[in-house]
Amino acid sequence: MQRKNCRERIDKLKKFMSKKNVDGYILSTYDEYLNEYVPEYNQRLKWLTGFSGSNGLLLVIKNKFIFFTDGRYLVQAKKELPKKFMIIDLFHQNIFDWIKVNISNKKFRILIDSKVHSIQFILKLIDICKLTKNYLQINKNIMIDKVWTERPKEEIKECYIIPKKYVGKSSKDKLIEIKKELKKDELFLVTSSESIAWLLNLRGKDLTYTPLIFSRMLIFKSSRCKLFINLEKINYNVRKKIEELNIEIYEEDIIKKQLQIYSSKKKVFLERNAPYIFFQILKKNKVDITFKADPINLRKSIKNNVELKFSKEAHIQDGIALSNFFCWLENQKINENLNEIFVAKKLEYFRKKNKGFVSLSFPTISATGSNGSVIHYQPNKLNNSNLKSGDLFLCDSGGQYIFGTTDVTRTVMIGKKPIKKDLKDIYTRVLIGHLDLGMLRFPKETKGYQIDAIARTSLWQVGMDYQHGTGHGVGSFLSVHEGPQSISKANINIPLTEGMILSNEPGYYKENYFGIRIENLVYIKKSKIKGFLEFETLTLVPYARNLINVNMLSLAQVNWINNYHNKLYKKLSNNLNNKTKNWLLEQTKPI
Numbered sequence: 299m300q301r302k303n304c305r306e307r308i309d310k311l312k313k314f315m316s317k318k319n320v321d322g323y324i325l326s327t328y329d330e331y332l333n334e335y336v337p338e339y340n341q342r343l344k345w346l347t348g349f350s351g352s353n354g355l356l357l358v359i360k361n362k363f364i365f366f367t368d369g370r371y372l373v374q375a376k377k378e379l380p381k382k383f384m385i386i387d388l389f390h391q392n393i394f395d396w397i398k399v400n401i402s403n404k405k406f407r408i409l410i411d412s413k414v415h416s417i418q419f420i421l422k423l424i425d426i427c428k429l430t431k432n433y434l435q436i437n438k439n440i441m442i443d444k445v446w447t448e449r450p451k452e453e454i455k456e457c458y459i460i461p462k463k464y465v466g467k468s469s470k471d472k473l474i475e476i477k478k479e480l481k482k483d484e485l486f487l488v489t490s491s492e493s494i495a496w497l498l499n500l501r502g503k504d505l506t507y508t509p510l511i512f513s514r515m516l517i518f519k520s521s522r523c524k525l526f527i528n529l530e531k532i533n534y535n536v537r538k539k540i541e542e543l544n545i546e547i548y549e550e551d552i553i554k555k556q557l558q559i560y561s562s563k564k565k566v567f568l569e570r571n572a573p574y575i576f577f578q579i580l581k582k583n584k585v586d587i588t589f590k591a592d593p594i595n596l597r598k599s600i601k602n603n604v605e606l607k608f609s610k611e612a613h614i615q616d617g618i619a620l621s622n623f624f625c626w627l628e629n630q631k632i633n634e635n636l637n638e639i640f641v642a643k644k645l646e647y648f649r650k651k652n653k654g655f656v657s658l659s660f661p662t663i664s665a666t667g668s669n670g671s672v673i674h675y676q677p678n679k680l681n682n683s684n685l686k687s688g689d690l691f692l693c694d695s696g697g698q699y700i701f702g703t704t705d706v707t708r709t710v711m712i713g714k715k716p717i718k719k720d721l722k723d724i725y726t727r728v729l730i731g732h733l734d735l736g737m738l739r740f741p742k743e744t745k746g747y748q749i750d751a752i753a754r755t756s757l758w759q760v761g762m763d764y765q766h767g768t769g770h771g772v773g774s775f776l777s778v779h780e781g782p783q784s785i786s787k788a789n790i791n792i793p794l795t796e797g798m799i800l801s802n803e804p805g806y807y808k809e810n811y812f813g814i815r816i817e818n819l820v821y822i823k824k825s826k827i828k829g830f831l832e833f834e835t836l837t838l839v840p841y842a843r844n845l846i847n848v849n850m851l852s853l854a855q856v857n858w859i860n861n862y863h864n865k866l867y868k869k870l871s872n873n874l875n876n877k878t879k880n881w882l883l884e885q886t887k888p889i
Contacts, residue, residue, distance in 0.1 A: 304380055307346050310445045311358065315409070320435060322359040322408035324393070324423075325442055327352055330413050331491050331512055332573060334779055335505055335660070339450040342414075342442045348378045351674055357393055359406060366393055369765020370673040373809055377672070389765070394426045402430040411440045417577045417589075418570035438575065454530050457502035457511040459539055460775065464701045466604025469498045469543055472597075473523070479593045480519040485564040486593075487557070488515040489572040492777055493594035494525070498540060501775065502531060507660050508777050509698060514553050516560070522546050526553040558583055569595075591782075598773070599783050600797040605702075605774040606821060609799060609836055612702025613819070615655070617838030617870045619648040619697070620706065624839075625881035627691075632713055636685045638664040638677035642695075649697045659696035659703050659778040666691045666712065670813025673766055673805075687713025690721065690812045696778050705778050705801055707817035710842045717844060724806050725814050725845040730756040731804040732816045733855045735768065735785070739825050739832045743793045746785035746800075753785070753804040762806055769800040772819055796831060798822045816841065838866040840885040848889050860888045 315323055327349075329340035334352050344350055351371035357364040363383045367375050375385045386396065408427065410420060420436065427434040443449065462468050476497065480486055488494055491510045495501060502511025513527040523545045532540075532547065540547060548556070557566075557579050566580055567588040580587050601609065623645045630636055642664035649655055665675040666685045670692035677683070685691055689712050696705035709725065711717055731753035740749060746769065751758075753768040767786030770779050782792045783800060794800075798821065805815030818837035825832040840863055848856065863886035871879050 304348050311346065311442065314441065314445050318409065319407065320409040321406040322357060323441065324357055324408065324410045326355045326415065328414050330573060332416060332571060335508055337505060339452050342446065345446055346442065349375060350378060350676065351375065355393060359401065364396060373672045374674060394422060397426050397430055401432060405431060405433065407433045407435055409435045409437055409441060411437045412574040412578055413440055415574055416571045417574050420574040455503035456533055457500055457531050457536060459536055460499050460501055460700065464608055465499055465774065466602040472497050473543060475597065476517060476593055477519055480517065482519055483565055484519060485560060485566045486517040487566055487568040487576060488517060488594065489568065489576060490592060493592055493598065495776060496598040497594055507658055507698065509656065509775060514550060516556060524548060524556060526550045554579055595782055599771050599780060600795055601774055601799060601821065602797065606797065608701035609774065612699040612704055613836045613838055614869055615652040615699060616697055616704040616706065617866060618873050619652055620839045621870055621874060621882050622648045622878050624710065625878040628881065632685060632687050634684055637682050638666055639682045641685065642677065645695055654699040654701055656698045656700055659698045659705060663692065663694035665813060667812065668810045671807040671809045671811060673807060685712045688715035690814065692813045692815055694815060694817065698775060700775060703773050703775055703778055705772060705817065705819055706837050706839055707803055707815045708839055708842065709814045709816065711845060722845055722847045723850065726847040726850045727756040728804050728806050728814050728816055729841065729846060730850065730855065732802055733858055735802050736818065736820060736833055736835060737854065737858055739827060739830045741830055745791060746783060746794060747787060747789050750785050750787055757806060764805045764807065768804055769802055772799045772801060794822055794831065796822050796824055835862065838869055840866065840882065843885060843889060846889060856889060
């Protein structure tokens with residue numbers, strides 16, 4: 299985005315704030331569905347500021363612009379945001395602490411939109427504003443939409459049901475399980491489109507990279523459930539299958555009226571991450587509200603045997619595409635035509651040839667040289683570097699297959715120049731953390747934060763670290779970033795459970811120089827040791843042999859790499875042409 303456009307848009311916002319008689323306004327990357335990724339017509343923060351990351355929060359207060367983001371996006375925020383923005387790392391300070399420290403007793407009027415922020419966020423903000431003697435004005439509409447006059451329109455695309463053979467459990471059986479969680483007089487308000495997609499085996503095209511259709515749902519213990527959705531997106535066959543589940547289907551906006559009808563008669567439970575607008579409606583009608591974790595969320599994260607079987611198939615397909623891609627890349631002439639966008643499109647071309655491919659699972663991170671230090675870098679027309687001999691190239695990509703979701707990162711050296719020892723040593727330290735975590739056995743009930751340090755120890759020994767989590771959950775033909783499971787420093791109190799799929803992705807980033815990340819997807823299975831669990835690797839892509847300092851590895855680590863390479867060659871080689879097959883054979887020779 300041009301800086302001039304950004305200035306003009308911010309000026310428009312400030313004029314509108316003045317008209318509304320407010321001193322502050324809060325805007326995040328979220329939309330009405332609180333998903334990590336949002337469609338173009340809902341990318342409000344990006345339109346206003348130019349920030350293209352998936353986690354940002356802006357506080358406009360008088361003439362100050364305070365921007366909060368996490369370690370993945372700090373470098374990116376510096377590059378994309380106007381110079382006058384103050385950028386704060388969420389690891390060190392959040393918006394609540396900033397308000398306490400910087401604007402106590404100012405009596406500022408701060409406006410926030412209830413549709414695009416969660417209940418827990420706004421409730422905490424209410425408390426902070428009371429404590430600091432500021433005023434919080436909660437707006438039922440979305441103020442920025444009054445300023446964004448040229449906002450794109452939504453594109454209507456039909457949804458569809460995925461066959462039981464890919465998911466292993468019918469929607470009927472899933473619904474029975476969830477209803478068992480409810481008491482007789484209790485109503486479950488489901489605001490997560492992802493939860494509804496899993497529950498009804500329903501998929502759509504409302505997001506580019508995640509096969510969701512935006513929807514809400516009311517689940518009752520013994521009566522008919524209600525689904526709220528854009529009716530233009532449902533054809534006759536889909537409607538029939540949903541109605542066979544004893545579910546009534548309504549336009550999405552009707553949910554507010556429905557809540558008012560049932561609210562006086564039912565106890566309603568919803569999760570704290572639901573949009574605040576629903577809490578407003580229920581509270582106004584003096585409903586008995588219970589906050590509970592979404593019971594669908596945990597079930598969704600634990601894959602059954604059918605889902606695991608097809609996830610393995612998705613990773614075979616992905617391994618074929620990535621073998622073809624890296625073989626192709628190694629044999630390219632290094633010139634002005636070999637740039638980040640071109641190679642990302644080439645990788646997508648190889649994936650599109652795969653059985654069951656639907657879309658990418660996120661925009662490909664195709665980053666050469668110093669761009670690799672921007673953790674979630676995305677090339678574009680204004681920033682599209684050529685690959686150069688002697689530079690590291692970081693490629694983080696994934697695919698959505700009708701039967702599974704993939705996510706893999708490999709870092710390779712471009713060209714034939716001698717590799718500097720410091721780069722090999724750092725790559726190997728990242729690899730050691732990746733291997734040690736992948737080989738780990740751990741007791742049942744272990745949480746992700748309890749094992750995160752294992753992936754960092756080799757880096758910590760030389761004073762290095764990385765500013766992102768080590769592992770995120772992954773869906774089954776759903777979101778590439780799925781909760782509630784994770785492996786990170788964050789104290790998330792969810793046990794790692796048999797059947798969960800997670801990423802294993804330590805890294806290291808040196809600003810303006812390079813980035814290194816190595817990522818596999820793994821699933822959790824029972825260990826041979828009673829009461830313990832371990833990881834099984836799903837990803838089938840070789841590591842960069844020429845970047846490994848073998849002298850730094852233990853015998854166990856060397857054996858694991860050799861066994862892994864041997865396994866992936868056997869699984870992939872019969873599906874490759876002779877050129878790629880020979881390339882893969884060379885890459886998977888014992889080290």
